[in-house]
Amino acid sequence: MKNFSLNNAMLSIILHQRNELLSTFQKKVRKLFGRFFFTNLFIYFGYSKEKIEQKYFNICKSEFLSIKKYLPRKLNYTLSIGCGMGGIEFFFSSAKGFTKLDLVDRNFISKKVVYGFNISNSEAYNDLDCTRDFLLLNKFPKQKFKVYDFDQDKLPVNKYALIVSLKSLDFHYPFSIYKDYIKKVSNLRTVLILDTNRPDYFRSIYKKVIIIKKVINDIHPYCRIYCQGIII
Numbered sequence: 001m002k003n004f005s006l007n008n009a010m011l012s013i014i015l016h017q018r019n020e021l022l023s024t025f026q027k028k029v030r031k032l033f034g035r036f037f038f039t040n041l042f043i044y045f046g047y048s049k050e051k052i053e054q055k056y057f058n059i060c061k062s063e064f065l066s067i068k069k070y071l072p073r074k075l076n077y078t079l080s081i082g083c084g085m086g087g088i089e090f091f092f093s094s095a096k097g098f099t100k101l102d103l104v105d106r107n108f109i110s111k112k113v114v115y116g117f118n119i120s121n122s123e124a125y126n127d128l129d130c131t132r133d134f135l136l137l138n139k140f141p142k143q144k145f146k147v148y149d150f151d152q153d154k155l156p157v158n159k160y161a162l163i164v165s166l167k168s169l170d171f172h173y174p175f176s177i178y179k180d181y182i183k184k185v186s187n188l189r190t191v192l193i194l195d196t197n198r199p200d201y202f203r204s205i206y207k208k209v210i211i212i213k214k215v216i217n218d219i220h221p222y223c224r225i226y227c228q229g230i231i232i
């Protein structure tokens with residue numbers, strides 16, 4: 001597969017989720033007009049659908065490749081927290097031993113999206129029907145994934161081989177929101193991969209922590225970390 005297919009509703013949502021899809025000039029214009037207004041304007045007048053599809057595919061593939069060597073040997077049960085559209089998770093279906101993917105996100109788009117850390121976790125930018133449609137449109141096997149609404153659904157209970165949260169948990173909102181849940185659905189072999197700017201905190205609650213990458217030249221600097229063996 002060399003590209004994703006996206007419809008217009010999906011396009012507008014991924015522009016909220018992945019900043020890299022916009023050029024520096026477009027980001028400046030967005031700052032001037034506000035994120036919500038800009039995104040709608042951009043969708044109708046200023047984009048090439050094919051270009052965004054290709055860009056989003058390349059971003060997701062390269063994110064997947066950046067974590068590939070840290071994935072458990074058998075990626076049977078996998079949980080994604082703050083999956084967004086699910087472009088990165090799409091690639092999990094090709095991993096060895098892949099059985100089932102559970103995806104958790106919220107089902108609304110904040111009018112004023114603040115790009116940064118928000119302790120009260122009042123922000124979200126997803127539409128869960130779009131996530132389902134995106135995976136199906138791109139031929140992710142229907143029986144191998146399930147989407148959960150953080151605010152409405154009972155979260156899935158399983159012992160996951162992998163829990164992943166890119167640019168979401170502890171990047172936009174505190175780990176404490178999911179800490180008890182993560183403990184419940186982990187065993188000592190469960191691997192957690194997430195983006196944070198406080199790796200030392202994770203060293204205090206996991207037996208093993210590895211820095212996968214450090215991103216410093218970003219409006220929101222962070223480390224991508226691998227954790228295994230939850231202690232508390």
Ligand SMILES: C[S@@+](CC[C@H](N)C(=O)[O-])C[C@H]1O[C@@H](n2cnc3c(N)ncnc32)[C@H](O)[C@@H]1O
Nearest residue numbers: 017082083084105106124125126150166167168
């Ligand atoms: C920057 S986007 C990242 C999306 C995707 N992980 C990616 O890397 O492209 C952050 C995502 O976190 C979601 N989010 C915010 N609060 C959440 C919560 N409490 N639980 C799950 N997802 C949440 C947002 O709706 C959004 O889809």
